[in-house]
Amino acid sequence: MNKVLMKxxxxxxxxxxxxxxxxxxxxxxxxQNEIPEYMSKVMPENGGVFxxxxxxxxxxxxxxxxxxxxxxVMTSSSSPGMSLKQEGIxxxxxAELPCVIVNMMRGGPGLGSIQPGQADYFQSTRGxxxxxxxxxxxxxxxxxEMVDLTMEAxxxxxxxxxxxxxxxxxMIGQMMEAVEFKSIKPIELPDKDWITDGTKEIRQPRIINSxxxxxxxxxxxxxxLEKKHxxxxxxxxxFETQGLENAEVVCVAYGTTSRVVKNAIEELxxxxxxxxxxxxxxxxxxxxxxxxxxxxxxxxxxxVEMSMGQMIDDVKIASKGRWPVHFYGKSGGLVPTPxxxxxxxxxxxxxx
Amino acid sequence: MIEKVIVAGFGGQxxxxxxxxxxxxxxxxxxxxxxxxxxxxEMRGGTANCDVIVSDKMIGSPVLTNDATAAIVMNLPSMNxxxxxxxxxxxxxxxxxxxxxxxxxxxxxxxxxxANRIANDIGNAKAANMVMLGAFIALTGIVEKQSILKxxxxxxxxxKAKFLQLNEKALDAGSQAVLQQISKV
Numbered sequence: 001m002n003k004v005l006m007k008x009x010x011x012x013x014x015x016x017x018x019x020x021x022x023x024x025x026x027x028x029x030x031x032q033n034e035i036p037e038y039m040s041k042v043m044p045e046n047g048g049v050f051x052x053x054x055x056x057x058x059x060x061x062x063x064x065x066x067x068x069x070x071x072x073v074m075t076s077s078s079s080p081g082m083s084l085k086q087e088g089i090x091x092x093x094x095a096e097l098p099c100v101i102v103n104m105m106r107g108g109p110g111l112g113s114i115q116p117g118q119a120d121y122f123q124s125t126r127g128x129x130x131x132x133x134x135x136x137x138x139x140x141x142x143x144x145e146m147v148d149l150t151m152e153a154x155x156x157x158x159x160x161x162x163x164x165x166x167x168x169x170x171m172i173g174q175m176m177e178a179v180e181f182k183s184i185k186p187i188e189l190p191d192k193d194w195i196t197d198g199t200k201e202i203r204q205p206r207i208i209n210s211x212x213x214x215x216x217x218x219x220x221x222x223x224x225l226e227k228k229h230x231x232x233x234x235x236x237x238x239f240e241t242q243g244l245e246n247a248e249v250v251c252v253a254y255g256t257t258s259r260v261v262k263n264a265i266e267e268l269x270x271x272x273x274x275x276x277x278x279x280x281x282x283x284x285x286x287x288x289x290x291x292x293x294x295x296x297x298x299x300x301x302x303x304v305e306m307s308m309g310q311m312i313d314d315v316k317i318a319s320k321g322r323w324p325v326h327f328y329g330k331s332g333g334l335v336p337t338p339x340x341x342x343x344x345x346x347x348x349x350x351x352x
Numbered sequence: 353m354i355e356k357v358i359v360a361g362f363g364g365q366x367x368x369x370x371x372x373x374x375x376x377x378x379x380x381x382x383x384x385x386x387x388x389x390x391x392x393x394e395m396r397g398g399t400a401n402c403d404v405i406v407s408d409k410m411i412g413s414p415v416l417t418n419d420a421t422a423a424i425v426m427n428l429p430s431m432n433x434x435x436x437x438x439x440x441x442x443x444x445x446x447x448x449x450x451x452x453x454x455x456x457x458x459x460x461x462x463x464x465x466x467a468n469r470i471a472n473d474i475g476n477a478k479a480a481n482m483v484m485l486g487a488f489i490a491l492t493g494i495v496e497k498q499s500i501l502k503x504x505x506x507x508x509x510x511x512k513a514k515f516l517q518l519n520e521k522a523l524d525a526g527s528q529a530v531l532q533q534i535s536k537v
Binding site: 003005030031114115170171174175176177178256259260262263266335337338339 | 372375379384385386387388389391393411412413414415417419507
């Protein structure tokens, strides 16, 4: 048996190392401190670089530099720290560079709390920085899935030259589960013919930049990005569905919250109430097409989040008004409960 | 078969450690496991607890909310906090060395283990947590003692193998103490 019991924060590091990540820049913040701790030990053992930056802003700009030189690079933080990184992420997306970013979300706004949260959905999916950019967002629900997605994230980032955000929360970071590090199917990647690793006097200099002073040039760049985003939307959507057929209510939940919902669904089924679930694995691109699988007889949708309701916007967009969309959530570091989900479902069904 | 157990005490009593051992042992037996620690600005001497689930089925939420099948409480604040978190019919395993109080509910099974004294008697007061774990696995049968012992060096490192014998004694003593209690009932 090749399974090991690991904390989410440590497992995500191990996955990154195994995917060839050799540069990590970060700054401590709870609840993801085991990430820099683990990286500080394991990176040097693997011939890589671990560097604790003087701030999150510095760390993300170190990422910008290191990916520009062709490295496989990761940084991590938690909510308030992620806010600080947004400028750098916009620059990296603007310069079309690949990197992997981990956010173990905590309560907000501001410094919020150190307990788990999912209130960075808007920041993660709407572009927390300036400008017309997107980046891929993976939302794993188990440590095994986080490991698998993180290993793939580096390839996907390279393939599209785009940042990939692995979005967890304090719970998945702190908890331990059994994981197995499986080798992933390598995908064919284009040559990195854009990196600035020195001309060695045999080629023209390359420039990595996100500044386009000529409006026509910037517009052309925006159109190119838009085309890339459309390609990603057509190819990289991931989701899981369960029990949609004949479901009276369909829940939509991602990450750890989806596990709470699954408990509630099991309990409701025992009471004779059929509830299905759509679990987005990519938050961007959002799995709009999953909603086409919902049956016409379904009465309503219920979005469950560890926030005051953010993904609900995407659920409304994706479901195109075909069903009423309800919300149940908790925030502030509190976790939605199966009982809360059950009560919401019953309320929707008219107190049955 | 599923056990959802809260392990609680003060920092330094090894509550996180026995939670990890239990989860690791479950994994070695090819069961699904999760271990979720409380985390916060606490430090040594503060409260510590973790939720451990060992199950034959896929594990949903790793958070236990009043649906624990058992709680192992090592000190009084933990008992006060977590007695209500045990589901009806569940088990409350109480470290009576430090808790001079009886369970207040009659819809759960309460077991009283003099864990600190027992650990002291076998040679190391620090093994009180293992005494409690021994009682828990004897009561529930959720994992084998051998799996806990196999997990021991995986969790704490090969250099701790020298403590295996003592810890096995502690598990046995905890098991004995709880089984005696059942036979008395």
